[in-house]
Amino acid sequence: xxxxxxxxxxxxxxxxxxxxxxxxxxxxxxxxxxxxxxxxxxxxxxxxxxxxxxxxxxxxxxxxxxxxxxxxxxxxxxxxxxxxxxxxxxxxxxxxxxxxxxxxxxxxxxxxxxxxxxxxxxxxxxxxxxxxxxxxxxxxxxxxxxxxxxxxxxxxxxxxxxxxxxxxxxxxxxxxxxxxxxxxxxxxxxxxxxxxxxxxxxxxxxxxxxxxxxxxxxxxxxxxxxxxxxxxxxxxxxxxxxxxxxxxxxxxxxxxxxxxxxxxxxxxxxxxxxxxxxxxxxxxxxxxxxxxxxxxxxxxxxxxxxxxxxxxxxxxxxxxxxxxxxxxxxxxxxxxxxxxxxxxxxxxxxxxxxxxxxxxxxxxxxxxxxxxxxxxxxxxxxxxxxxxxxxxxxxxxxxxxxxxxxxxxxxxxxxxxxxxxxxxxxxxxxxxxxxxxxxxxxxxxxxxxxxxxxxxxxxxxxxxxxx
Numbered sequence: 407x408x409x410x411x412x413x414x415x416x417x418x419x420x421x422x423x424x425x426x427x428x429x430x431x432x433x434x435x436x437x438x439x440x441x442x443x444x445x446x447x448x449x450x451x452x453x454x455x456x457x458x459x460x461x462x463x464x465x466x467x468x469x470x471x472x473x474x475x476x477x478x479x480x481x482x483x484x485x486x487x488x489x490x491x492x493x494x495x496x497x498x499x500x501x502x503x504x505x506x507x508x509x510x511x512x513x514x515x516x517x518x519x520x521x522x523x524x525x526x527x528x529x530x531x532x533x534x535x536x537x538x539x540x541x542x543x544x545x546x547x548x549x550x551x552x553x554x555x556x557x558x559x560x561x562x563x564x565x566x567x568x569x570x571x572x573x574x575x576x577x578x579x580x581x582x583x584x585x586x587x588x589x590x591x592x593x594x595x596x597x598x599x600x601x602x603x604x605x606x607x608x609x610x611x612x613x614x615x616x617x618x619x620x621x622x623x624x625x626x627x628x629x630x631x632x633x634x635x636x637x638x639x640x641x642x643x644x645x646x647x648x649x650x651x652x653x654x655x656x657x658x659x660x661x662x663x664x665x666x667x668x669x670x671x672x673x674x675x676x677x678x679x680x681x682x683x684x685x686x687x688x689x690x691x692x693x694x695x696x697x698x699x700x701x702x703x704x705x706x707x708x709x710x711x712x713x714x715x716x717x718x719x720x721x722x723x724x725x726x727x728x729x730x731x732x733x734x735x736x737x738x739x740x741x742x743x744x745x746x747x748x749x750x751x752x753x754x755x756x757x758x759x760x761x762x763x764x765x766x767x768x769x770x771x772x773x774x775x776x777x778x779x780x781x782x783x784x785x786x787x788x789x790x791x792x793x794x795x796x797x798x799x800x801x802x803x804x805x806x807x808x809x810x811x812x813x814x815x816x817x818x819x820x821x822x823x824x825x826x827x828x829x830x831x832x833x834x835x836x837x838x839x840x841x842x843x844x845x846x847x848x849x850x851x852x853x854x855x856x857x858x859x860x861x862x863x864x865x866x867x868x869x870x871x872x873x
C-alpha cells in the first residue's frame with residue numbers, strides 16, 4: 407500500500423505532537439503514585455524506623471489517606487468525561503476487555519465479601535484508578551510518546567530518592583543494612599529502581615542525548631537497588647530482558663503467540679521441581695541467604711489454608727487483609743503473620759479475594775496482554791521488547807510480592823501502563839483517534855484510487871488539527 411493510502415495519523419507522524427493531552431491523566435497517575443503521594447507521606451510521618459513506623463504503615467493501609475480521596479475521584483471523573491466525549495473513536499482490544507471483565511468480577515464479589523464496606527470502597531478506588539490510567543491513552547495520537555514521560559517521572563523519583571538515601575540513617579534488620587528512600591518500605595525503592603532500569607533500556611535504543619541520559623540513569627538505578635538491599639528486584643530486572651528477547655524471536659520464527667512461548671517456562675519449572683525437589687528453597691538460598699524466602703513460605707501456607715476454606719469465589723475483593731481487628735488475617739493467623747498486609751504473592755492474594763474463578767480471569771487477562779504485545783512485535787519489535795520486559799518483570803515479581811489489582815501499587819500501575827501502551831499499537835492503525843482507514847481495492851480504477859487518497863489526506867489534516 408502506498409504512503410498516500412496509509413492511515414492519516416501514521417502519515418502525519420513527522421508533524422504530530424510528541425505529547426497529547428489525553429496522556430496527561432496516566433502521566434499524572436505515575437507522578438502521583440511514584441513521587442507526590444510517597445513524598446507527602448514522608449513529610450507527614452518522618453523517619454521510617456522502629457515498630458512505631460510499622461504501626462503507621464498499618465494505619466495508612468487501613469484508612470485511605472485524604473489525598474487519595476481527592477486525587478482518585480478527580481482522575482476518574484476526568485477520564486469518564488473524556489471517554490463519553492470520544493466514545494465513537496474508541497476501540498477496545500481483547501486484553502483491555504478482559505481487564506475490565508476482571509474488574510467487574512471484583513465488583514460483583516462485594517456481594518459475598520467478608521467486609522462489604524471495605525470491599526466497596528477499595529473497589530471504587532480501583533475502578534477510578536484503572537479507568538484513568540488505561541482509557542485516555544487509547545484516544546491519544548499514535549506518535550505521542552507516553553513511555554518517554556513515564557521514564558522521566560521514574561528518573562526524577564530515583565534522583566529524589568538518592569537525595570533521601572544520602573541523608574537518612576540505614577534500616578538494620580537481621581544484620582542487613584538497607585535504605586527505603588522516601589517510600590514506606592525498602593522493597594518499594596528496589597522496585598522503583600528496577601523499573602527505572604528497564605525503562606532506561608528503551609531510552610538506550612535511541613541515539614544522541616536520549617541514549618546518554620538512559621545510560622546515566624541505568625547507573626543510578628543499579629546503585630539505588632543495591633542500597634535498598636533488594637536482591638530479588640535486581641535479579642528479576644536482569645532476567646526479564648533476557649527472557650523477553652528470545653521469546654519474541656522464537657515466537658516470530660515459529661509463527662506462534664509469544665504467550666504460548668512464555669507458557670513453557672512455568673511448565674518446565676513444574677517438571678524440574680518434580681524431578682530435583684523444591685526449587686523455591688534453592689533459589690531462596692542463593693537470593694536471600696535462607697530457605698524460606700525471608701519467611702514468605704510460612705505466609706503462603708497460611709494463605710493456602712484460607713483459600714481452601716473458600717476456594718471458588720474467595721473472601722471478596724480486598725476483604726481479607728487489613729479490614730479491622732476481627733479480620734480473618736488477624737483472628738486465624740499465627741504469630742507474626744497477623745501483622746502482614748498481604749500474602750506477598752499476587753496470585754495467592756487473587757485467590758484469597760476471588761477464588762479460583764478470579765485466578766482464571768487474571769491469567770486470561772495476562773495471557774491476552776502478552777499475546778497483544780506479540781502482535782505488536784510483528785511490526786515493531788523495538789517497541790514491543792521494552793513492554794514485554796516490563797510485563798515479565800511484574801509477572802515474575804508477583805510471585806514474591808502482591809501487585810495484581812492492589813490499590814495504587816507500583817507494580818499494578820506499571821502493568822496498566824503496559825496494557826494501555828499495547829492497546830495503542832496492537833493494530834497497524836491506532837486503537838483510538840479517528841476511524842481506521844478503509845482498504846482501497848487493487849482492482850479499482852486509477853482515478854478512484856487518487857480520489858480516495860485525497861480524501862484520506864483531508865482526513866489526516868483534520869485529525870492533526872483536532873490533536
